[in-house]
Amino acid sequence: MPRKDIKQAVRIQDIAQEAGVSSATVSYALCGTRGVSADTRKRILRIANSLGYIPNRQAAALRARRSMILGFLVTDIKNPFFAEIVCGIESTAAARGYRLMLCVTGDDPRDEARHLQMLLEHGVDGLILVPIARSQDGTYPNTSLLRAFHRRRTPVIAVVDAIKDHPTARITTSVYEGTRLVAEHLIALGHRRIAYLSQPFHRIQKFGRHAAYHDALNHAGIPFDPELMVEAGLTPDDAYEKTGQLLDSGIRFTAAMYPNDYMAVGGLRMLRERGLRVPDDVSVTGFDDVEWARFCEVPLTTARFPARALGEMAVRELTERLSRHAPPEDEAFCQISVSPTLVVRRSTGPVAGELGA
Amino acid sequence: MPRKDIKQAVRIQDIAQEAGVSSATVSYALCGTRGVSADTRKRILRIANSLGYIPNRQAAALRARRSMILGFLVTDIKNPFFAEIVCGIESTAAARGYRLMLCVTGDDPRDEARHLQMLLEHGVDGLILVPIARSQDGTYPNTSLLRAFHRRRTPVIAVVDAIKDHPTARITTSVYEGTRLVAEHLIALGHRRIAYLSQPFHRIQKFGRHAAYHDALNHAGIPFDPELMVEAGLTPDDAYEKTGQLLDSGIRFTAAMYPNDYMAVGGLRMLRERGLRVPDDVSVTGFDDVEWARFCEVPLTTARFPARALGEMAVRELTERLSRHAPPEDEAFCQISVSPTLVVRRSTGPVAGELGA
DNA sequence: CTGAAAGCGCTTACAG
């Protein structure tokens, strides 16, 4: 028994009836997919408006095979660098009529798999992902799911990091360049014992951060000391911990590099708690140049990447490809690497003494 | 002409054929909506799996009138407080089988309207929103859109802020309590000239921040000085600016309150640039207790609200109501106000001298 | 426990 008080949603059919035309005509008038006489169109629009018509996107999606939804899969939204990328993605997508389905993986491959599966089920028109989740062996664990996107002709674009051993479109940040820029800045200031509070090692790319660090030292004739290379988790809390352990170990260093600003603030805090002055006692560097980097305790020297623009570019590439009905052959339709700029602030300075020992 | 190389998506119908049963049985087996003999079920699941079946949620949504999507409308995702709420929402939603459609309004009522409209069109099953967008006259501008959600029996829950003059469910942070806690902490430290770098005034609630500030002063017998109440935008940059202008004006104050941590870091920076020590010269307070608050230049005294839990609660209320098929009568099915805890860190201290003049 | 069939609200060839 249908309840009288539940107002049924108005459909295209209702407008058609009211306007005395077919539902096809209403659809064409509303979407502009085909010419409709000016009179009829105006009448239809007026009626749609007066009836409070709200198109049903599910139905449209089912029939037209496009959902007008983009998926974004990210490891951690609390990292302000990713938050800014989301901003860029959301606003650009909205301007083009797309909505954003947001998935947070917490850097867990199984979570990423579950989310990719759901994104497939919801029929997103395109996928942007930060594919940081890697297995311990360094390979990317979810290639089979990505292939499912490919089979459906759903374009996929990796952002920030590329996907290991899988040729997809990507807009990556040149971590090699950035790390090298930062390292050489420190070396130029006279630092020779530079600690690197790095990411989990299995996530490091072949020609990535570690390579840049090594090359910079090598180029300056500074021997590499493995003791200075410390593995840390991707949060300020872990950077804080690991910095403390490094100080406890008695290993000498005059500068500390962090793989992102988010972690660098954790490091800064530990140094302060141990009574060390930045940059007088230790120079500190971040990576990314998030909004907060210049508001830090000591404004951070860092490598700047245009986070917001990264998100905007990703959406542009995706939507352009969607509107082109591009041939599915070139999975890697976009291969961009964004270069950083070195931003020197107060957290770095010339060497004074050496820390530890 | 259908291309041979395009592999058609496998449908329930294909599984049914392979298994020699009806598509209804496949649907029941997959969703568990009705009993299916153990044998048949097992066979169906095996076939679905081997065929790489991916359910089409658009079709299911259209028929069953539930999209399994929740909408979240937020003013600014770069504010870490909101980023943390998103975390709570996303993980809780995912655990219950819902995806998240994220909309960022930038505190613009027109943008909010556009996004609400799209959320309606996409048929979200529930809506969580931070309804900060208000018109200049202090009323909430998008009530008519919210009524459209109500007509569809789509539950709506406001988070952080309530919706002015519109009875919806809500999980708000008690800004009155928080502000009062912070103000009285400063008063107890001997401060009498407390600047308040407030939000845009038209966004202030009746029994909100300003009332708490006034009451705290009043209670302590301190006269209110309107010069100390400064209107600022909701970003660190604007807080930075306005703090500078306040210093330039020569108005004396020994403490500065900010309406959130995000803005407080902007204030801290300006104070540092002017050579003022915190808390020796000026005490500073934030609001929210975001992750970064304790990593600040000077760790912030602030009022802590459980951001992540807020998001989790909102999703729980929403999904519980959805599964209950609750009567639509009580639009305000949830009326929770979360109380803060005062977190005292290094940014506040006893009065020394007075600033300015 | 199972099946045949209607229908969710659109879009889009097909025909005029």
Place this chain on the structure above:
DNA sequence: CTGAAAGCGCTTACAG
């Protein structure tokens, strides 16, 4: 410029 009709892939009464 317009209409009649098929169909997207599901779910769900209805009937047995």
